[in-house]
Amino acid sequence: MVGHVDGNVLAGPLSELFQFDVTTASARCVSCGDVATLACAMVYVEPASLIVRCRNCDDVLMVIVQEPDLTCIELRGMAWLQVPR
């Protein structure tokens, strides 16, 4: 696929790891400090992985690797994730 999609697409894959809808959570980018709803992040979809980038500075917020026998999620690009209750 050429180009990116919105963070909305993360709802399904991340429902395997989180009890809540992560796309409505807000996150702070470690690189630039931008705070945004995860649904607004830019997601690059590859066949076995999702690369989530900051809408403001393009830096990587999160990487999700999905294979038949494993899901790996890296969150180093986020200072925090905040969930509405």
Add this chain to the structure above:
Amino acid sequence: MGIISRGFSGRSREHNPDLPPGQYLTEDFPVLSAGPTPNIDTADWEFSIRTEFGAVHSWSWDRLHELPIDDIDTDIHCVTRWSKFGTSWRGVSLDTLFADVDTSDEYVMAHSYGGYTTNVPLADLLDGKAWIAFEFDGEQLDPEHGGPARLLIPHLYFWKSAKWIRGLVMMDDDEPGFWEQNGYHTYGDPWLEQRYS
């Protein structure tokens, strides 16, 4: 396994002795993008090798083109399971670029414009196994496919062939690059199906 979807086969996965395990053959050249495609003017482009002694060997676009240029015909294998046979490239061998580089480190971190990194043992870059490639199929390499220039290490999974290459940094240890930090295999041999560690 879930329910079988009647009549769904997905991309064909055939048996072929030239095809590494778990791969399918494709005629086109899929574009995978982990981020925005950087636009690099060849006038500003530079490629460098930095050693543990702090020495920096660098080449401008023009200087790179003054070096001997190889024609490379090779199969390529992507960890996302596509393989493409008989791709043709032109580029400069890393043997040429390392000729005057003094290092005793055994590992290399490749750095790209746009921030991507990947780690490779130095031995896998030498002896005619790797190039800085700037032409594909007789044309200037598209930015989508890593132009102006990309690393080409066809005997490893293609994520090791870093797009938009800007430099190599020698390392005494094998540190993980971008995908390797995310669970991809540190070496990535397609014939051993080294996809994930």
Add this chain to the structure above:
Amino acid sequence: MTDGIKPNVWKVGIVAETRTETASGRSILLDVPGWGGNIAGQHADVRLTAADGYTATRSYSVASAGPGDRVQLAVDRLPTGEVSPYLVDDLIVGDQLEIRGPLGGWFVWKPEIDGAEQTGPVQLIGGGSGIVPLVAMIRSHTASGSTAPFRLLYSVRTPDDAFFRTELTEPSRGLDVTWAYTRRAPDGWPRPAGRVTTADLEADAFPASLSPAVFVCGPTGFVETVANALVELGHDPSRIKTERFGGQ
């Protein structure tokens, strides 16, 4: 969402009906026991499994809204796609597929929130099959008898490329529809064929002064162009929700 609904569990959907929408797209109506209804604008993940265990998963917007286990998807065939050609050309009534959802709580419109009716104006802007989640919002608006003013700007290549054409040609009360044709307009159409411009948005969308909630869905390039133009016209970026589905 009510208790007991588990969006994250893969469920089995049975194809109840298919409808041709365009030369390259169709609607698929699925009966999905346990779906439990969805909010307008949500999406679903569809997973196909080949006989040898190979799987492929894709996200699709849901065109239906409200309670019940009947789910409508509408899919456009991508020429080099792996999943969409199967869904558009091969799937037949009675087939089963796996579906996960409803998913996503961001790109949604609800007729009421915490018991309060939502009366603010809503501007929908869709490109091609990006109409799908917007149609769900229109249906939710109609079904709830909402008094919120709705406008839709729908950009398609030609009249033949419109999804839900009949439904949108005779819109319900409280909905204005503007068609923007990018390649070929019907004979005598007032607007010449061409891509949606800032001038189109100025002429046909709710103005920024009304602070409408704006939902934009379509190919990535379309969404970026429209979202940038809206900001240029003074719309508050936080009022603009987007759903890009890739492509050019």
